[in-house]
Amino acid sequence: MRYPIRPVDETEWESFGQVLGEGFGWTPHPQQSARYKAETEFDRTLAAFDGDVMAGVTGVLSLTMTVPGGQLPVAGVTSVAVLPSHRRRGVLSALMHRQLSDIRERGECVAALYASEAVIYGRYGYGRASSELSFRIDKHASAFVRNAPADPSLRLRVARPADVRSELEKLFAQVVTERPGRYERKPQTWDIVLADEEFDQNGNGSLRTVLAEDDGGVRGYAMFRVKQSWDANGVPAGELKLYELEAADPAAYALLWRNVLDRDLISRVEARNRPVDDPLIALLADQRQLRANWADELWVRLVELDRALASRAYSAAVDVVIEVEDEVCPWNTGRWRLTADRRGAECKPVDEQPDMTVPMSALGSAYLGDGVLTESLAAGLLREHSPGSVRALATAMSWSPKPWAGLTF
Numbered sequence: 551m552r553y554p555i556r557p558v559d560e561t562e563w564e565s566f567g568q569v570l571g572e573g574f575g576w577t578p579h580p581q582q583s584a585r586y587k588a589e590t591e592f593d594r595t596l597a598a599f600d601g602d603v604m605a606g607v608t609g610v611l612s613l614t615m616t617v618p619g620g621q622l623p624v625a626g627v628t629s630v631a632v633l634p635s636h637r638r639r640g641v642l643s644a645l646m647h648r649q650l651s652d653i654r655e656r657g658e659c660v661a662a663l664y665a666s667e668a669v670i671y672g673r674y675g676y677g678r679a680s681s682e683l684s685f686r687i688d689k690h691a692s693a694f695v696r697n698a699p700a701d702p703s704l705r706l707r708v709a710r711p712a713d714v715r716s717e718l719e720k721l722f723a724q725v726v727t728e729r730p731g732r733y734e735r736k737p738q739t740w741d742i743v744l745a746d747e748e749f750d751q752n753g754n755g756s757l758r759t760v761l762a763e764d765d766g767g768v769r770g771y772a773m774f775r776v777k778q779s780w781d782a783n784g785v786p787a788g789e790l791k792l793y794e795l796e797a798a799d800p801a802a803y804a805l806l807w808r809n810v811l812d813r814d815l816i817s818r819v820e821a822r823n824r825p826v827d828d829p830l831i832a833l834l835a836d837q838r839q840l841r842a843n844w845a846d847e848l849w850v851r852l853v854e855l856d857r858a859l860a861s862r863a864y865s866a867a868v869d870v871v872i873e874v875e876d877e878v879c880p881w882n883t884g885r886w887r888l889t890a891d892r893r894g895a896e897c898k899p900v901d902e903q904p905d906m907t908v909p910m911s912a913l914g915s916a917y918l919g920d921g922v923l924t925e926s927l928a929a930g931l932l933r934e935h936s937p938g939s940v941r942a943l944a945t946a947m948s949w950s951p952k953p954w955a956g957l958t959f
């Protein structure tokens with residue numbers, strides 16, 4: 551092997567971090583680096599070596615991710631970088647091949663990642679599986695529809711995030727199962743989410759929270775920073791940068807949004823990484839005021855196609871034979887009969903005529919419920935042999951709410 555690959559241990563963190571720093575052009579504060587080190591599962595790291603030089607790295611976080619109908623152990627691929635001196639020599643490809651076979655050996659049937667660039671991971675069988683919106687709304691244009699929900703038993707509580715951490719964690723654990731793509735947070739991840747040193751703030755002020763609660767407890771929270779400013783005429787022009795807004799029910803959700811949109815001295819709210827079916831869109835009276843940008847979010851790879859397809863629920867009954875060719879994970883190559891209905895799903899190898907021939911990345915794209923198979927068909931990226939079979943599979947695999955992870959890993 552040209553670049554031998556092995557996991558690294560804690561004593562090699564500095565070199566591992568240096569490859570990431572050089573690859574991304576990023577210089578973390580030592581405390582930031584320590585947080586990422588605490589989150590790193592060293593037995594799941596991999597590094598490729600050129601002699602003594604660590605030339606490329608990657609890692610996996612062991613996630614528990616919501617999929618349609620339940621939760622699954624999912625390999626969260628992270629920390630991918632190759633030294634600029636070693637790029638485009640196949641280092642990433644070697645790491646990806648080794649990593650996928652390690653993931654299979656570990657027993658996870660699905661891998662997911664956030665891609666720094668959308669062109670990188672399709673070649674390894676990952677498909678764009680969820681999308682996100684970033685948007686900004688001017689306060690004066692943020693009125694809600696008249697029938698927006700309101701619950702008089704709800705009240706708001708302003709708090710420092712660190713002081714209410716356990717309440718945030720509890721509420722988050724409650725909502726995490728409601729949407730495919732969301733994943734449980736370990737304490738180390740919360741340490742990163744709530745980090746609020748000056749270098750975490752990026753000039754946007756300290757992290758703030760407001761909780762929505764009733765006598766039964768917390769029903770939602772918003773987490774944000776406020777960038778104060780006044781324009782040349784002395785008119786308040788503050789910006790509220792929203793990081794998270796989670797709620798267990800629509801009334802708490804509406805109240806929290808109203809609160810962040812209505813704050814004094816704020817003229818605009820900016821929210822990054824929100825779901826594409828964010829209920830806020832339905833709440834706004836004038837939806838054109840949501841100035842949004844779309845981007846891909848999670849990329850998903852079915853590591854063991856049969857186990858993965860049998861491990862989720864389906865929106866409609868389906869019975870199709872899928873043919874795939876998988877050069878990266880050759881154990882998936884073949885024809886598979888997927889039979890699913892509301893009671894469960896089965897996926898077995900067969901020797902029958904296929905209804906469709908699809909790339910692995912298309913199945914990864916559809917896995918969390920984004921319903922993209924018909925788009926792929928229309929784009930000519932799948933081959934349908936039995937008319938209507940792709941639509942039937944797309945309908946069965948689609949899910950509501952739409953997939954969204956909400957926090958980059």
Ligand SMILES: CC(C)(COP(=O)(O)OP(=O)(O)OC[C@H]1O[C@@H](n2cnc3c(N)ncnc32)[C@H](O)[C@@H]1OP(=O)(O)O)[C@@H](O)C(=O)NCCC(=O)NCCS
Nearest residue numbers: 573574630631632637638639640641642643664665666669
């Ligand atoms: C992205 C990165 C890891 C690729 O590593 P690499 O070792 O150069 O990749 P490889 O040489 O194995 O490339 C394999 C293939 O992917 C292509 N490829 C890799 N990165 C690409 C990119 N950013 N844009 C376009 N194509 C890319 C290569 O051209 C090659 O194509 P080929 O098989 O048709 O020849 C590396 O460029 C890097 O560290 N980038 C900065 C950090 C980063 O973005 N990391 C990913 C985080 S999600």
